[in-house]
Amino acid sequence: MDIQKVLSEMTLEEKCSLLSGADFWHTKAVERLGIPAMMMSDGPHGLRKQDQTGDHLGINDSIKAVCFPTACATAASFDREAVRAIGREIGAACQHEDLGVILGPAVNIKRSPLCGRNFEYFSEDPYLAGEMAVSLIDGVQSQGVGTSIKHFAANSQEHRRMSSDSVIDERTLREIYFPAFEQAVKRAKPWTVMCSYNKLNGTHASQNRELLTGVLREDWGFDGLVMSDWGAVSDRVAGVPAGLDLEMPSSGGSNDRRVLQAVREGRLSEEAVDVAAGRVLQMVDRYLTSRRPDTPWDMEAQHALARRIAAECMVLLKNEDDMLPLHEGEKLAVIGRFAAHPRFQGGGSSHINSFRVESLMDALQGMPGITYAQGYDVKSEEPDEALIAEAVEAAAHADKAVIVAGLPDSFESEGYDRTHIRMPRCQVELIERVAKANPNVVVVLYNGSPVEMPWLHCAKAVIEGYLGGQAVGGATKDVLFGTVNPCGCLPESFPIKLEDNPSYLTYGGEGDVAVYAEGVFVGYRYYDKKKMDVLFPFGHGLSYTTFAYANLRLSADRIRDTDALTVSVDVTNTGKRAGKTVVQLYVGDKECEVFRPVRELKDFAKISLEPGETKTVTFTLEKRAFAYWNVKLHDWFVESGAFTVEIGRSSRDIALSSEVYVEGTQTVPMTVTPDTIYLDLMKNEKARRVLAPMMEKKRLLDNENGSSSEAAAEAITDEMNEAMFLYSPLRAMVSFDQSMTYDEVQALADEINNA
Ligand code: BGC
Numbered sequence: 001m002d003i004q005k006v007l008s009e010m011t012l013e014e015k016c017s018l019l020s021g022a023d024f025w026h027t028k029a030v031e032r033l034g035i036p037a038m039m040m041s042d043g044p045h046g047l048r049k050q051d052q053t054g055d056h057l058g059i060n061d062s063i064k065a066v067c068f069p070t071a072c073a074t075a076a077s078f079d080r081e082a083v084r085a086i087g088r089e090i091g092a093a094c095q096h097e098d099l100g101v102i103l104g105p106a107v108n109i110k111r112s113p114l115c116g117r118n119f120e121y122f123s124e125d126p127y128l129a130g131e132m133a134v135s136l137i138d139g140v141q142s143q144g145v146g147t148s149i150k151h152f153a154a155n156s157q158e159h160r161r162m163s164s165d166s167v168i169d170e171r172t173l174r175e176i177y178f179p180a181f182e183q184a185v186k187r188a189k190p191w192t193v194m195c196s197y198n199k200l201n202g203t204h205a206s207q208n209r210e211l212l213t214g215v216l217r218e219d220w221g222f223d224g225l226v227m228s229d230w231g232a233v234s235d236r237v238a239g240v241p242a243g244l245d246l247e248m249p250s251s252g253g254s255n256d257r258r259v260l261q262a263v264r265e266g267r268l269s270e271e272a273v274d275v276a277a278g279r280v281l282q283m284v285d286r287y288l289t290s291r292r293p294d295t296p297w298d299m300e301a302q303h304a305l306a307r308r309i310a311a312e313c314m315v316l317l318k319n320e321d322d323m324l325p326l327h328e329g330e331k332l333a334v335i336g337r338f339a340a341h342p343r344f345q346g347g348g349s350s351h352i353n354s355f356r357v358e359s360l361m362d363a364l365q366g367m368p369g370i371t372y373a374q375g376y377d378v379k380s381e382e383p384d385e386a387l388i389a390e391a392v393e394a395a396a397h398a399d400k401a402v403i404v405a406g407l408p409d410s411f412e413s414e415g416y417d418r419t420h421i422r423m424p425r426c427q428v429e430l431i432e433r434v435a436k437a438n439p440n441v442v443v444v445l446y447n448g449s450p451v452e453m454p455w456l457h458c459a460k461a462v463i464e465g466y467l468g469g470q471a472v473g474g475a476t477k478d479v480l481f482g483t484v485n486p487c488g489c490l491p492e493s494f495p496i497k498l499e500d501n502p503s504y505l506t507y508g509g510e511g512d513v514a515v516y517a518e519g520v521f522v523g524y525r526y527y528d529k530k531k532m533d534v535l536f537p538f539g540h541g542l543s544y545t546t547f548a549y550a551n552l553r554l555s556a557d558r559i560r561d562t563d564a565l566t567v568s569v570d571v572t573n574t575g576k577r578a579g580k581t582v583v584q585l586y587v588g589d590k591e592c593e594v595f596r597p598v599r600e601l602k603d604f605a606k607i608s609l610e611p612g613e614t615k616t617v618t619f620t621l622e623k624r625a626f627a628y629w630n631v632k633l634h635d636w637f638v639e640s641g642a643f644t645v646e647i648g649r650s651s652r653d654i655a656l657s658s659e660v661y662v663e664g665t666q667t668v669p670m671t672v673t674p675d676t677i678y679l680d681l682m683k684n685e686k687a688r689r690v691l692a693p694m695m696e697k698k699r700l701l702d703n704e705n706g707s708s709s710e711a712a713a714e715a716i717t718d719e720m721n722e723a724m725f726l727y728s729p730l731r732a733m734v735s736f737d738q739s740m741t742y743d744e745v746q747a748l749a750d751e752i753n754n755a
Contacts, residue, residue: 001035003278003281003282004278006033006035007277007278007281010030010277012263012264012273014032015274016257016259016260016277017253017256018030018276018280019236019240019245019247019255019259019273019276019277020236020246020247020249020250020251021246021247021248021249021250023054023250024054024055024056024230024249024250025040025050025054026038026039026040027246027280035284036288038284039099039100040100040101040146040148041062041097041103042056042058042104043102043103043104043106043349044071044102044104044105044136044350045070045071045090045120045350046066046067046093046469047063047065047066047090047099047102048352049063049097050062056230056349057349057415058347058349058350058351058414061353062352062353063097064299064353064354064355065299065352065353066089066093066299066352066354066355066470067344067345067352067469068086068089068090068302068305068309068469069086069313069466069467069469069472070119070120070344070345070350070448070467070469071122072118072120072121072122072448072466073313073314073466073467073468073488074122074136074313075129075132076313076314076315076464077309077312077313077487078488078489078604078606079309080132082309082312082313083132083135084138085139085305085309086136086309087137087138087140087141087142088140088142089302090102090139090140091139091140091142091144091145092295092296092297093297093302094143094145095143095144095145095291095292095293096293096295096297097293098291100145100146100291101145101191101192101283102140102147102148103148103349104150105122105132105133105147105150105184106121106149106150107121107129107130107149107180108121108151108153108154108155108156108177108196109124109126109156109177109180109522110122110123110124110156110449110522110523111124111507112156112157112501112504112507113418113449113492113495113498113501114421114498114507115157116158116417116418117346118412118448118449118492119346119412119447119467120348120414122491123491124491124493124523124538125492125523125538125600125601126175126176126178126180127602127603128491129180130179130180130182130183131183131604133149133180133181133183133184133188134184134188137189137190138188141188141189144290144291145290146190146191146283146286147190147192148191148193149181149192149193150193150194151194151195151196152181152196152211152216152226153173153177153178153181153196153200153205153211154177154198154200154205154516155196156177157508157514158415159508160508160509160512160514161415162197162198162231163199163512164198164512165198165199165202165509165512165514166198166514167513167514167515168201169516169519169631170631171594171628171630171631172519176520178215181193181216185220185221189223189224190224191224191286192224192225192227192283193216193224193225193227195208195211195212195226195227195228195229195244199512204233204235205232206228206229206232206234206244206247207233207235207244212226212242212243213242213243216243224283225245225246225280225282226243226244226245226246227244227245227246227248228246228247228248230249230349231249233251233255236255236258237258237259237262237268240268241268241269244276245277245280246276246279246283299355299356303356303470303471306469306471307358307474307475307478308484309469310468310471310472310474311474311475311476311478311479312484312488312580313465313466313468313488314463314465314468314475314476314479314488315463315464315466315488315490315540315541316461316463316479316486316541316544317462317490317540317541317542318456318459318462318542319461319544320460320461321460323400323460323461324442324463324479324480324482325479325480325482325544326442326480326481326482329368329369330369330399330400331397332371332400332402333371333372333373333391333394333397333398333402333434333438334360334361334364334370334372334373334404335372335373335375335391335394335395335401335402335403335434336403336404336430337404338405338406338444339359340361340374341359342358342404342473343406343407343408343409343446343447343467344446344467344469345467345470346412346413346414346467347409347413347414349414350414352470354470356470357470357473358470358472358473359472359473360404360444360472360473360476360477361473363474363476363477364477371394371397372394373390373391373394374387375387375388375390375391375403375427375430375434376388376405376426376427377426378408378424380426381426382425382426383425383429383430384426387430391403391434392433392437393437396437399440400438400440400441400442401434401435401437401438401441402442403430403431403441403442403444404476405423405427405430405444405446406423406427406446406447406465407446407447407448407451408424411424412448417508420498421449421450421451421452421495421498422451422452423447423452423453431459432458434458435455435459440460441459441460441461442461442462442463442480443455443459443461443462443463444462444463444476444480445462445463445465445466446465447464447467448466449492450492450495450535452495452496452498452535453494453535456535463486464490485544485577485578485579486541486542486543487541487543487582487606488541489539489540489541489584490536490537490540492538493523493524493527493534493536493538493651494534494535495527496533500527502521502522502523503516506518521595521597523538524537524597525597525598528598528599528652529597529598534652537650537651537653538650539582539584539648540649540652543575543580544577544579545574545576545579545611546575547572547575547579548574549570549571549656550569550572551568551569552567552568552569552647552658553567553569554566554567555567557659557660557661558660558661558662558663559661559662560665561638561664561665561666562623562665564621565621565622565625565662566620566621567585567620567621567645568616568617568618568619569616569617569647569656570615570616571607571609571614571615571617572609572612572613573611576611578608578609578610579608580609581607582604583605583607583647584604584647584649584650584651585645585648586599586601586644586645586651586654587600587602587621587626587646588600588643588644589626589641590641590643590644591642592639592641594628594630596628599644599648602619602625603621603625605617605619621645623636624636626643632668635666637666638662638663638664638666639664640661640662640664641661641662642659642662643659644658644659645659646658671753672684672730672749672752674730674745674746674749675729675730676749678727678729678730679727686753689755690748690755691748691752730748731745
């Protein structure tokens with residue numbers, strides 16, 4: 001399509017009307033010019049394609065589709081290829097259904113376990129979230145279908161989601177809340193970005209120029225379309241020049257008319273409308289040139305893939321006495337409603353109408369020695385004596401009890417936040433009572449976000465299954481019996497209790513103001529710095545085999561920040577089973593002017609090893625791995641100094657550690673004033689040069705004077721003297737020794753600045 005030509009043939013009214021959807025899921029057609037409508041659908045872990053009676057909360061039915069493991073689960077796979085494979089399948093399904101864009105991935109950071117929508121998000125770690133987003137987008141778009149990475153930005157709570165103002169400092173945004181979007185935009189080039197409901201630092205995301213144009217387009221080079229989250233538009237006229245191209249779903253034409261009027265009255269330029277309308281046409285054009293509605297959609301094959309990947313997402317949290325894997329022939333009590341009716345996805349816009357759901361009991365069908373007991377109900381938290389008694393009885397007669405527990409739908413969902421992270425009382429009591437009847441308890445959890453585990457001592461083995469998609473039952477069986485060796489790792493920290501979480505004091509905000517007061521110290525960045533015990537750390541995940549790490553090698557012990565550093569490590573499977581492990585690479589700045597975490601994930605690799613096999617894993621670290629966001633430079637900056645390079649099994653289990661000195665090649669500009677203190681002056685090359693003669697004079701004088709008496713020497717120690725000096729401003733010369741006037745000090749400051 002010749003977009004400029006089409007635009008030139010359109011009336012202003014037609015162009016304005018293109019800036020909002022025709023209905024819940026379609027763009028508007030311009031029949032006169034042969035431009036068809038384009039359909040999009042949620043996302044992100046399968047298709048929620050609805051007809052005209054659409055809604056954005058997953059209320060009305062959508063077509064039958066395949067529900068893949070949700071983002072909380074796929075992030076635990078730490079497997080880029082697995083996520084790409086899901087993306088490819090979703091893309092193919094979209095082609096089959098003639099959809100232009102799928103609304104996802106959702107990459108908001110898990111600031112608190114309370115966020116009702118955490119199940120749809122990847123991680124508390126921006127690097128991991130970014131890698132997962134890039135993989136999913138790559139996969140979908142390889143099929144000629146667009147994605148809409150969402151919700152841009154800083155939408156880490158559901159509480160007051162349409163009115164809340166996320167107040168976040170520049171460095172925290174750049175280091176924590178932006179990178180997943182940034183990486184995706186730069187590397188995977190999503191066709192579209194969806195702005196969030198919330199305000200960011202006082203301005204609605206949907207009309208935030210700094211966000212939608214400054215950061216997204218000017219800094220990161222985004223050249224696709226920005227659409228609003230469903231109903232996120234406040235002032236549509238302000239949104240157009242800010243960079244919001246498409247309002248979704250629609251305003252019944254009323255906002256289009258406001259835009260039209262603003263152009264007519266000269267409050268908005270026609271060029272701004274052309275830019276936005278041009279981007280809508282560009283998206284439709286991409287759809288038209290890539291559509292392949294004859295693409296087959298093999299749901300059974302996708303179900304099998306969903307099962308394989310769900311198994312590789314499961315995290316073995318604990319495994320005492322080699323409780324797992326289970327062995328065929330063991331007498332098993334399988335307990336818990338979720339064993340027969342799994343919770344495998346979350347509520348809201350991502351809710352898929354699965355064509356088939358496979359429970360653990362389905363997967364175990366025909367296997368001898370299995371007794372099932374429901375154990376609890378999901379409608380009430382109250383322990384049900386009869387159900388518990390039945391479960392206890394089953395456990396008492398079994399070799400092992402497998403309890404499938406977790407969070408019922410009402411405990412976490414899009415649209416509202418959790419108020420606590422406890423499991424339902426009936427489930428906790430069930431676990432405790434079953435453990436009394438049979439000490440060999442295995443707990444499998446289906447939940448979208450961390451829970452407290454006061455019952456942990458009652459279970460010898462625990463699997464975190466997250467919300468594993470429609471094939472979760474088969475996947476659970478595969479992991480329990482060791483057909484698949486567990487290889488997932490936690491993409492988030494599990495705190496001992498909610499109150500430990502760094503955002504606990506301010507999460508949710510006061511009224512509409514949500515200050516992200518913990519700054520960059522989100523998740524393990526906080527727990528590690530505080531040396532706080534957690535229930536399970538970020539990156540934790542066991543296997544039925546063991547892995548040894550050796551020979552951490554760095555390509556240099558000193559680099560400049562413009563050089564790359566190669567890091568390699570040998571990993572050996574020291575157990576008796578084949579297995580996969582996630583090699584995690586962390587970097588930490590040993591000393592820095594700004595507050596930084598002890599370590600941050602900078603790369604990872606998931607590798608597969610036969611028993612006894614060794615593989616060398618090699619990573620390449622570039623400037624960004626060492627840099628922090630400097631708010632004076634408004635750029636990434638490496639402060640010269642030593643950095644730790646660590647290989648971990650989790651953020652708390654560091655297997656190998658080394659160090660590299662990185663020399664920063666940028667300088668942070670400094671403007672000296674009479675108020676600048678000597679501590680800062682002495683770090684500045686120009687200031688040191690200009691002040692050198694003065695400093696020499698001071699040294700001589702100090703030597704000459706010494707302390708007048710022993711008592712004086714005690715009252716003013718050398719350390720104190722030094723500190724008093726370093727913390728004094730340049731203008732101290734005016735008030736203390738009166739060696740200069742204020743004007744002379746100002747002249748000195750100017751001299752340094754001009755040196
Ligand atoms: C959600 C989006 C979703 C949209 C359309 C909104 O409520 O926040 O993630 O894509 O609805 O259903």
